[in-house]
Amino acid sequence: MSPREFITKWSESTLGERQAAQSHFLDLCRLLEVEGPADADTSGETYAFEKGAQKTTGRSGYADVWKQGAFAWEYKGPGRDLDAAYAQLQQYAPALGNPPLLVVSDTRRIVVRTNWTNTVSEVHTFELADIAIPETLQKLRWLFVEPERYKPTVTREAVTQDVAGSFAELADELRRNGHEPLVVAHFINQMVFCMFAEDANLLKDKMFTRVLETALSGSDSFEELASDLFSKMHAGGRLGLEKVPHFNGGLFADRDARALPLSSDQVQRCLAAASLDWSQIDPSILGTLFVRGLDPSKREELGAEYTSRETIMTIIRPVLSDPVLADWAKTKSEIEALIEPAAKALSAELEAASQYPELAEEIREVRSSLTGGPQLALFDELPKLRKHRQLDQVRRGLRGADRAYRQALEEGEASYKTFLESLRALRVLDPACGSGNFLYLALDELKTLEWRIMVEGEALGFERAFPSIGPEAVLGIELNPYAAELARVSVWIGEIQWMLRNGFDLNRAPVLKPLDTIENKNALVDADGNAAFWPDADVIVGNPPYMGAKFMKRRLGAEETARIRGVYKGRLPAFTDLVCFWFENARVMIEEGRAKRAGLVGTNSIRKNTNLNVMHRILDGTRIFAAWPEQRWDIDGAAVDVSLVCFGEHPDPAAYLDGAPVTEIHADLTAGLNLTLARPLAENAGVAMLGIQKSGPFDVAGGLAREWMAQPANPNGRGNASVLKPYWNGDDVTSRPRDVWLIDLPPGLSEAAAAQFAAPFHHIASTPDEDGKMIDELRDASGSASETYPWWEPWRRRPDMREKIERLERYIVTPETAQYRVFSWLRYPTLPDKNLIVIAREDDLMFGLLQSRFHELWSLRKGSDLQDRPRYTHTSTFATFPFPDGMSPDLSVDVALQAPGAAAISEAARELDRLRTGWLWPEGSWTEIGETTGDFPARRAPADQAAADLLRRRTMTALYNERPEWLVLAHRTLDEAVAAAYEVAGDIADDDLLEMLLAKNLERSSVN
Structure with a gap:
């Protein structure tokens, strides 16, 4: 068919919807040279007319045409309301697998709306005359063969972030004008909601935009006009002659109804923002704008950061969606098992009855009545047939089949309603909800699940009702009062968007109801110092605050930290990251039967060291059914690694690690070999230790240290060299020596005695840290009184x-943290910083064992990591590592060197160290400079500028990045020597190696 023939035929057609739909569609297929449903799929499973889940009674489907993964298509007669057709498609989309394109048309117009999740919907309209345009034909062909061509490039997240950025400057300006940060944040979100409300047609005729336009014209001030509108939105009423809906919900409460004054330039910028389409904005914009409206120093107190939809759904799917759908699949299967046999039996009786001409009309009526659902009796319309015994027998068979079918429908409907009731009673709790990102997505998912199940229930023969799950289904706890309010508003925006997106009207009395289910309180400790109560919920989700144990006193205060740790004393170690307390509470809820499942975000250190305790407690009473140990997560523009952990009851017996099925997930979020079973070995105790934690301005550049050492003796008669020592940290090992020294005053000095080391003491007392805080402020923030603690000494x-x-x-x-696990030698008086782990041994044997592949693999699995850099934690790596027999650290070096293979390991270790040192300090590139004061070793310095340039590039990290052949061979020799000591093959596989080491650990720890 040519475009001209198509246009001519359908411009003259007077056929109605039923007569025209399939004919028009097939003509379109011929025009576009694509296959129609019957040609492409004779089964109708992926491409069909009248597609839906077919009723057992034979009722036809929902969409006039449907193609899997492409479109659902609804026809209307010429001149009919295509928007109504679109609303119908919206309602049936879940049952059709949410096709990416929703198409409505009559014979003269085709309207395509995109329906991809989390994208801004786009509309493409094609008139009949447009068929003559080649570009139109190409676009229509895409519907069938390349639907992805229609996918919008702009996501809701991108729109949200762009819009959020447009308000950041305004928030800063209002703060600089003297307005309180929380008031600014609240006011900006009132404006955001107004822009959303008018684009969602809740505020008619662009009412807020007209407020901005009137203010810009100079007729009245923005503050007065907006305040009046806000007041009416709170209570409902009229603004002039125009009716304003009753919004309520707290956002426009009387105490907060007053708008802030804006300049003409600021009003103009708001007007430009109002011109955007806010109806599809991601509700998480409220939290984003709120944080940006706060004073930067307050942002850390709030958890209302922007988090991507897909990342949140990574948790919501396994803890909410998947279990509900699995339970529904089971229930649906049971219902079908009830109805289908009865339906088949009834069909057989009807078929038998159809052989009698006397019953033909009655049978046709019965067949027609079956489309009405379970409430109809089949035989109300049948005449009493008593003329022939055979007819009576047929009638009795029909009567019995009718009773059985109706009973099956009733039983099935009871199961269906029971399932829906349980789904509607389901509650989701976010006990660290911030501005509600997790909650509004959980609500969106719950509503979608309810609607999908109701549509599928209708296909089974049950009446479909109006969706009833609403914001009351989500519960929240949030410490910040404004964030709690934002969570309520975010949830309501999500509710409104879902209803409109799926073709439903809103309950408008009021539009926003108060949500007391989102509480403003401390989630961990109540006012009396007891554990805070969490409301019962089926599912717990959330992104609790990230705060390492060492930062809690500084950020929360010593008193609050003590209260929290006191509540959990005996359950979790005191030095536990803050996020662990949320995991523990969720675990208790599941153990007590007050929750079924939890899905929480934790720092990736939750699976290591002292934090591992909470994971073991979880596994003692339930299981981890899904986890992502290393998930990239964006927080305030910075990418960090987090762990996503889902635990509790789940209908799927398998577990999923990074999306792949595994038998079991261990406490350290691994599968397979369970290294969390490894225990510290007594023979390893007291050898590996942390370096010095200075916690203050105790480190100084070498040049300044030498100036001080050259000064005359202090009033106490001692020179500064007696309180200075070379000082190394991790950078000195992995890069080049920095020439940094430590102020190391003798312990136990009084302040007066310490002050007699004049220059070093003055430096400590007067030098701020990188945040501008002085040493006594740092110690106060850490919970120690500066008047009693000797702040002139390093912290540890x-x-x-x-x-x-x-x-x-x-x-x-x-x-402690490095890209490669390398070990190096130091000599006293050089002191190690806390980010160096010290192994107090001087023999090549120990050096070789630690630098071997055996210890490296163990440390990678038993240690933790910081972003992409493995962290060596001596309490879980060195302490648990089973050294070869006869070489354990508790034995003297002389005894260990007598063990078989010890000499070969020592020799290989010496050679590796010699080669590495030779590469780091090539012959002729350096010279030694002796210290003029004090008993310090000479230091190495570049021989000239060319040597300096060379040495700058030669770092331990660069060496292992390059990994030259000589280095590979040196490590191979060492690894083979260590393998011989363990009596295993040198090329033993990693998993076998770890299994061997774990077996040795368990054997020795059981003896100890």
């Missing part, structure tokens, strides 16, 4: 570690 001096390394010729260090 590590006297035990010092005592051990002073007795050694050299000692081993490794960076």
Whole structure:
């Protein structure tokens, strides 16, 4: 068919909807040279006319045409309301698999609306005359063969972020004008909601835009006009002659109804923002704008950060959607098992009855009545047939089949209603809800699940009702009162959007009802110091605040930190990250039967070290059924690694790690070999230690240290060299030595005695840290009284570690966090910083064992990590590592060196260290410079500028990035020597190696 023939035929057609629909569609297929439903799919499973879930009684489907993964298509007669057709498609979309394109048409117009999740919907309209245009034919062909061509490039998230950025500057200006940050944030969100309300047609005729336009014209001030509108939105009423709906919900309460004054330029910018389509805005914009409206120093107190929809859904699907759908599939299957046999039996009786001409008319009426649903009796319209015994027998068979069918429908409907009731009673709790991002997406999913199940229930023969799940289904706890309010508003916007998106009108009395289910309170501790109560819920979700244990006193205060830790004393270690307390509460809720499942976001350190305790407690009473150990998560523009953990009851017996099925997920969020079973070994105790934690301005550049050492003796008669020592951290190992020194005043000095070391003491007392805080402020923030704590000493001096390394010729260090696990030698008086782990041994044997592949693999699995850099945690790696027999750290070096293979390991370790040192410091590129004061070793310096340029590029990290062949061979020699000591093959597979080490650990720990 040519375009001209198509246009001519359908411009002259007077056929109605039923007569024209399939004929028009098939003509379109011929025009576009694509297959029609019967040609492409004779089964109708993926492409069909009258598509829907077919009733057992034979009722036809929902969409006039449907193609899987492409479109649902609804026809109307010429001149009929295509918007009504679109609303109908919206309602049936869930049962049709939410096709990406929803098409409505009559014989003269085709309207295509995009329906991809989380994209801004677009509309494409094609008139009959447009068929003559080649570009139109190409676009229509895309519907069938390349529907992805229609996918919008702009997501709701992108629109949200762009719009949020347009308000950031306005928020800053209002704060600079003297308005309180919380008032600014609240006011901006009132404007945001107004823009949403008018684009969602809740505020008629662009009412808020007209307020802005009137203010810009100079007729009245924006403050007065907007305040009047806000007041009417709170209570309902009229603004002039125009009716304003009753919104309520707290956002426009009387106490907050007053708008802030805006300049003409600011009004103009708001007017430009109002011109955008706010109806599809992501409700998470409220939290984003709220945070940007706050004073930067307050932002940390609020958890209302922007989080992507897809990341949140990664948690919501396994804890909410998947279990509900699995339970529904089971219930639906049971209902079908009830109805189908009865339906088949009834069909057979009807078929038998159809052989009698006397019953033909009655049978036709019965067949027709079956489309009405379960409430109809089949035989109300049948005449009494008593002329022939055979007819009576047929009638009795029909009567019995009718009773059985109706009974099956009634029983099935009872199961269906029971399931719907349980779904409508389901509650989702976010106990750290911030501005409600998790809650509004959970509500959106619940409503979609309810509607999908009702549509599928209708296909089974049950009456479809109006959707009834609403905002009351989501519960929240939030400490910040304005964030709690924002969560309520975000949930309501999500509710409104879902209803409009799926073709339903709103309950408008009022539009926003108060949501007392979102509470403003502390989620961990109540006012009396007891554990805070969480309301019962089926599902717990959320993104609790990220805060390491060491930061809690500084950020929450010593008193609040003590209250929290006191509540959980005996359950979790005191030095536990803040997020763990939310995991523990969720675990208790599940254990007590007050919740079924939880899906929470934690820092990826939740599966390591002291935090691992809460994960073990979870597994003691339930299971982890889904986890993502290393998920990239954007927080305030910065990408961090988090762990997503889902635990509790789940109908699927399998577990899923990073989306792949596994038998079991362990406490450290791994599958397979369970290394969390490894225990610290007594023979390893007291050898690996942390370096010095200075927590203040105790480190100084080498040049300044030498100036001080050159000064005359202090009033106490001692020179500054006696309180200065070379000081290394991880960068000195992985990069180049920084030439940094530590102010190391003797312990136990009074303030007066310490002050006699004049220059070093003055430096400590007067130098702020990178945040501008002085040393006494830092100590106060950490919960120690500055008048009693000797702030002129490093925070953690590590006297035990010092005592051990002073007795050694050299000692081993490794960076706590580094891209590669490398070990190096240091010599006292050089002191290690806290980000160096110290191993107090001076022998090549220990160095070789630690630098081997065996220990590296163990440390990667048993340690934690910071973003993409593995972290060596001596309490879980060194402490648990089973050294070869006869080489454990509790044995003296002389005894260990007698063990078989020890000499080969020592020799390989010496060679590896020699080669690496030679590469880092090539012959002729450096010179030694002795210190003029004090008993300090000479330091190495570049011989000239060319050497300096060369040495700058030669770092340990660069060496392992390059990994030259000589380095590979040196490590291979060392690994083979260590393998021989373990009596295993040198090329033992990683999993087998770890299994062997775990077996040794368990054997030795059971003996200990």
